[in-house]
Amino acid sequence: MKLGLGLYRHLLTRENFQFARQAGATHVVAHLVDYFKGGGAHNPRDSQPSGTEQGWGRAGDPDQLWSLEELRDLRQAVEAEGLKLEAIENFDPAHWHDVLLGGPKKNQHLENVKTIIRRLGEAGIPIMGYNFSLAGVCGRVKGPFARGGAIAAGMDGPLDTPMPKGMVWNMVVDADAPKGIVPSITPDELWRRLSGFLEAVLPVAEEAGVRLAAHPDDPPMPTMRGQPRLVYQPHLYQRLIDLHPSPANALEFCLGSLAEMTGGDVYEAVEQYSRQGRLAYVHFRNVKGKVPWYRETFVDDGDIDMIRVLQILKKNNFEGILIPDHTPQMTCDAPWHAGMAYALGYMRAALQMLA
Numbered sequence: 120m121k122l123g124l125g126l127y128r129h130l131l132t133r134e135n136f137q138f139a140r141q142a143g144a145t146h147v148v149a150h151l152v153d154y155f156k157g158g159g160a161h162n163p164r165d166s167q168p169s170g171t172e173q174g175w176g177r178a179g180d181p182d183q184l185w186s187l188e189e190l191r192d193l194r195q196a197v198e199a200e201g202l203k204l205e206a207i208e209n210f211d212p213a214h215w216h217d218v219l220l221g222g223p224k225k226n227q228h229l230e231n232v233k234t235i236i237r238r239l240g241e242a243g244i245p246i247m248g249y250n251f252s253l254a255g256v257c258g259r260v261k262g263p264f265a266r267g268g269a270i271a272a273g274m275d276g277p278l279d280t281p282m283p284k285g286m287v288w289n290m291v292v293d294a295d296a297p298k299g300i301v302p303s304i305t306p307d308e309l310w311r312r313l314s315g316f317l318e319a320v321l322p323v324a325e326e327a328g329v330r331l332a333a334h335p336d337d338p339p340m341p342t343m344r345g346q347p348r349l350v351y352q353p354h355l356y357q358r359l360i361d362l363h364p365s366p367a368n369a370l371e372f373c374l375g376s377l378a379e380m381t382g383g384d385v386y387e388a389v390e391q392y393s394r395q396g397r398l399a400y401v402h403f404r405n406v407k408g409k410v411p412w413y414r415e416t417f418v419d420d421g422d423i424d425m426i427r428v429l430q431i432l433k434k435n436n437f438e439g440i441l442i443p444d445h446t447p448q449m450t451c452d453a454p455w456h457a458g459m460a461y462a463l464g465y466m467r468a469a470l471q472m473l474a
């Protein structure tokens with residue numbers, strides 16, 4: 120197993136690559152979607168997008184797909200600091216919202232996704248993480264919930280205010296959309312859309328040498344904002360895998376989201392999916408409680424026995440990367456960095472002990 124760090128778009132700098140390396144990471148997962156654009160001024164040292172009813176703000180440029188040059192430059196910049204670029208995490212809703220919505224631009228948006236995946240392959244980036252969700256990451260609260268009053272995310276009950284038109288995946292894709300709400304769809308319709316997506320895209324991914332890695336729902340509720348969710352119980356990951364036999368049909372395995380689920384057992388889920396070789400990479404974070412009331416915690420302070428998880432992963436020969444995902448932010452001049460350094464230090468020690 121290897122250690123990685125996920126970096127948001129505004130953190131993709133030489134300084135932060137060096138930080139990752141210094142904290143023991145060998146790999147980077149990059150977010151190219153800018154979740155912070157609409158949120159007004161933010162402190163670059165206090166980096167965690169917060170989900171409000173208004174979402175994270177404006178999505179990217181619908182006509183500007185990530186270019187091969189941009190991807191290659193990023194890989195080179197990461198490698199120049201002695202790291203490897205393992206994955207891109209999340210599509211920009213501007214590029215594929217009608218795949219999620221089943222809207223009029225669906226075919227064009229499927230082509231967008233295929234183009235992006237081919238470019239990842241050409242740039243030598245082996246994994247594309249995605250989150251097949253209409254409402255996206257929303258309905259979470261942020262406060263001094265973690266040990267010592269560290270700022271962390273959590274959930275304080277369900278959020279079912281309907282999604283306004285023009286908003287997808289918690290971002291605004293059309294600021295001029297007419298007033299109104301996005302009509303609710305059935306869970307079956309959501310699964311049909313996912314199935315169509317996988318059928319169209321997986322052959323391209325396989326050919327490009329890229330694995331598509333599905334994140335479970337965050338938060339894992341059966342519905343959010345009036346829309347069904349896909350993987351909100353551990354067994355639903357199996358349904359996703361069984362939709363398509365391609366080895367490129369893989370998982371962005373989020374331990375925190377899995378532990379927040381009301382059913383199943385996180386250790387059994389780790390066993391079940393790592394045994395099948397379906398884990399592309401792991402979000403290694405911890406949590407107390409389950410939806411709709413939970414708190415994210417420091418990696419050593421939640422409900423999950425993280426060492427036990429590592430033992431199962433090792434037994435099943437998982438050789439991919441672990442990244443901290445999110446962590447509570449520590450009280451100092453660099454709250455996000457301190458939280459990440461703490462998590463990475465814990466993870467590195469645990470891996471050394473296991474070896």
Ligand SMILES: [Mn+2]
Binds near residue numbers: 444
């Ligand atoms: Mn996650």
